[in-house]
Amino acid sequence: MDYLIVGAGPAGLSAALESVQRGFRPVVIDNRPEPGGNIYAWLGSTCRNRRRHLGIFGPDYAKGTALLEAFDKAVSKGAITYHPLTRLWQLDRSGQFAFTGPQGTRTGQATRVLLATGAQERPMPVPGWTLPGVMGVGAAQILLKSGGALPDGPVVIVGAGPLPLLLAEQLRRLGRPVAGFIEPRGASNLLGSGSALLGAAKAPATALKGMMLLARRSAGKSRIWRRATEIRIYGDGRVQGLRFATGNGQQDIQATCVLLHDGIIPNLNPMRAASLPMSYVAEQATWHCRPQRAIQIAGDASGILGADAAIITGRMAAAEAAGAAADSADLRKLKRLRSFRRFLDAAYPPVRTARGTAADTVICRCEMIRAETLRTAARSAGTDPNALKRALRVGMGPCQGRLCAHSIADLIAADSGSAPGEIGIQSIRPPILPVSFATLAEIELRRNL
Ligand SMILES: Cc1cc2nc3c(=O)[nH]c(=O)nc-3n(C[C@H](O)[C@H](O)[C@H](O)COP(=O)(O)OP(=O)(O)OC[C@H]3O[C@@H](n4cnc5c(N)ncnc54)[C@H](O)[C@@H]3O)c2cc1C
Incomplete structure (x- = not known):
C-alpha cells in the first residue's frame, strides 16, 4: 500500500484527491458510515434524504458537498479505495498498521500513513456528567446531523465558544431554542483577549459570522448565566436539572438535556499509538504531535484550525508525500488562519473543570x-x-x-x-x-x- 489515509474528514478527503493527482493509489479508512468527518458529518445522507436540513446546518456545512462529490467520483472510478466503518487500532512509526471493518481485518505495511483523524471535544467532568441526557455540544450536533433527535424538554448549554453558539443557532432553526447558557468562570474573555484581537481581523468573514451568532444569542430568549462555579448536574436515573453558583447566589434550573463544551482538542490516540513526539501547548491545554518517519499528520489532528485549514494541510501532506513543495497561496492562508486561532484561544480559554x-x-x-x-x-x-x-x-x-x-x-x-x-x-x-x-x-x- 503506497498511501494509507486514516480519516475521511476535510483533511483526509483533500489529501486523497490531491494524492491521486500526484500518482498515488490511496486507501482511505474511516470509522464512520459516511465520509465527511465532523464538520460534514452525514452530509451525503442530508443531501439525499433531508435537504431541508442543509439550510438548518448552514452554508459552512453545505460547502462540503463539492469535496464529497469529488471524493465519491474518484472512489467510483477506482482511483481511491475507501473503507467506511473501518477503525485503525494499531500503528507504528514505520507504517505497520492494523484496521478492522466490514471487509475484515487487514494488517500490513504502508509506505506512508496520513493521520487525518481530527478532533474530539475536551472532556468536561462535573458532578453528574455521566447521567443520561448529558452529552457534548459536538456530540449533540453529530446526533442531529445523523438524523437523530435530542430528548424533549429544556436544553441547557454549559460552556462557551464557537461550537455552542453555532449549535444554539442550528437548534433555534430546528424549533428547539436553547433554554439557558451557563458559562463557567473563565470560559469567555472576548474583550480581554488583547493583542490576539488583531488575529480576528485576519479572518474578517469568520469573525463576522461569530459576531452574528453572539448577537442572535443575545436577541433570543435564552437566559445566560456568566462566571458560574460549583456546577452540578442532578437527576434520578437521568438529568433533571443543574445547580450552580453565580455572583447573584445559588441557582437551580431544570433541564432534560445538558450539553457540555470546553473546546476541542486533537484526537491524540492514533498519534500516540505511533509514538510520535509530543509537546504540551499551554494556551490550548493539550498536546500536539509531530510527524515522524512514515507518519504524516494533517487537519485538526495536528492542532485545531478548522475545516478550511484541514483542506489545506491535507493537500500539503499529499504534496509532501510526492516530494513537492506546498503552494505559497496555501501557506499564506494557513498563516491567517493561525492568527485567527490565537484570537479564539485567548477569547475562549479552556476551563479544565x-x-x-x-x-x-x-x-x-x-x-x-x-x-x-x-x-x-x-x-x-x-x-x-x-x-x-x-x-x-x-x-x-x-x-x-x-x-x-x-x-x-x-x-x-x-x-x-x-x-x-x-x-x-x-x-x-x-x-x-x-x-x-x-x-x-x-x-x-x-x-x-
Ligand atoms: C464533534 C465535533 C463537531 C464539530 N462540528 C463543527 C462544525 O459544525 N463546524 C465547524 O466549523 N467545525 C466543527 N468542528 C471542528 C472540526 O473538527 C473541523 O472543522 C474539521 O472537521 C476538521 O477536519 P479534519 O479532517 O481534520 O477532521 P475530522 O473532520 O474530525 O475527521 C476525522 C475523521 O477521522 C475519523 N477517525 C478518527 N480516528 C479514527 C480511527 N482510529 N480509525 C478510523 N477513523 C478514525 C473520524 O471518525 C472522523 O471521521 C467539530 C469538531 C468536533 C469534534
Missing part, C-alpha cells in the same frame, strides 16, 4: 473512577499517570484515555502545584479502539497458516 473538582466527580467514565479515588492514589502511588493507570485501571477501558487523560493531568497538576505538561498523559497500548477477540484470533490463525 477537572482542576479542583468535587470529590464525587467521575473522571474515568469507563472504570467509574472518581476524583477522590484519584487523589488518594496519587498520594500513595505518586503523580505519574502510568502509576495511576496501574493502580486504578484509569484509561484502560474502551475509550483508552480519550475521556480521562486530559482530566487526570489537569486534576493531578492542580493538586500537586505542577503544570499538566509536566504530569503528562498515560502511555497507550494497542488496540487503541476496541476489537473483538475473534479479530485478534483471526490474525493469529492467518499468521499460522
Whole structure:
C-alpha cells in the first residue's frame, strides 16, 4: 500500500484527491458510515434524504458537498479505495498498521500513513456528567446531523465558544431554542483577549459570522448565566436539572438535556499509538504531535484550525508525500488562519473543570473512577499517570484515555502545584479502539497458516 489515509474528514478527503493527482493509489479508512468527518458529518445522507436540513446546518456545512462529490467520483472510478466503518487500532512509526471493518481485518505495511483523524471535544467532568441526557455540544450536533433527535424538554448549554453558539443557532432553526447558557468562570474573555484581537481581523468573514451568532444569542430568549462555579448536574436515573453558583447566589434550573463544551482538542490516540513526539501547548491545554518517519499528520489532528485549514494541510501532506513543495497561496492562508486561532484561544480559554473538582466527580467514565479515588492514589502511588493507570485501571477501558487523560493531568497538576505538561498523559497500548477477540484470533490463525 503506497498511501494509507486514516480519516475521511476535510483533511483526509483533500489529501486523497490531491494524492491521486500526484500518482498515488490511496486507501482511505474511516470509522464512520459516511465520509465527511465532523464538520460534514452525514452530509451525503442530508443531501439525499433531508435537504431541508442543509439550510438548518448552514452554508459552512453545505460547502462540503463539492469535496464529497469529488471524493465519491474518484472512489467510483477506482482511483481511491475507501473503507467506511473501518477503525485503525494499531500503528507504528514505520507504517505497520492494523484496521478492522466490514471487509475484515487487514494488517500490513504502508509506505506512508496520513493521520487525518481530527478532533474530539475536551472532556468536561462535573458532578453528574455521566447521567443520561448529558452529552457534548459536538456530540449533540453529530446526533442531529445523523438524523437523530435530542430528548424533549429544556436544553441547557454549559460552556462557551464557537461550537455552542453555532449549535444554539442550528437548534433555534430546528424549533428547539436553547433554554439557558451557563458559562463557567473563565470560559469567555472576548474583550480581554488583547493583542490576539488583531488575529480576528485576519479572518474578517469568520469573525463576522461569530459576531452574528453572539448577537442572535443575545436577541433570543435564552437566559445566560456568566462566571458560574460549583456546577452540578442532578437527576434520578437521568438529568433533571443543574445547580450552580453565580455572583447573584445559588441557582437551580431544570433541564432534560445538558450539553457540555470546553473546546476541542486533537484526537491524540492514533498519534500516540505511533509514538510520535509530543509537546504540551499551554494556551490550548493539550498536546500536539509531530510527524515522524512514515507518519504524516494533517487537519485538526495536528492542532485545531478548522475545516478550511484541514483542506489545506491535507493537500500539503499529499504534496509532501510526492516530494513537492506546498503552494505559497496555501501557506499564506494557513498563516491567517493561525492568527485567527490565537484570537479564539485567548477569547475562549479552556476551563479544565477537572482542576479542583468535587470529590464525587467521575473522571474515568469507563472504570467509574472518581476524583477522590484519584487523589488518594496519587498520594500513595505518586503523580505519574502510568502509576495511576496501574493502580486504578484509569484509561484502560474502551475509550483508552480519550475521556480521562486530559482530566487526570489537569486534576493531578492542580493538586500537586505542577503544570499538566509536566504530569503528562498515560502511555497507550494497542488496540487503541476496541476489537473483538475473534479479530485478534483471526490474525493469529492467518499468521499460522
Ligand atoms: C464533534 C465535533 C463537531 C464539530 N462540528 C463543527 C462544525 O459544525 N463546524 C465547524 O466549523 N467545525 C466543527 N468542528 C471542528 C472540526 O473538527 C473541523 O472543522 C474539521 O472537521 C476538521 O477536519 P479534519 O479532517 O481534520 O477532521 P475530522 O473532520 O474530525 O475527521 C476525522 C475523521 O477521522 C475519523 N477517525 C478518527 N480516528 C479514527 C480511527 N482510529 N480509525 C478510523 N477513523 C478514525 C473520524 O471518525 C472522523 O471521521 C467539530 C469538531 C468536533 C469534534
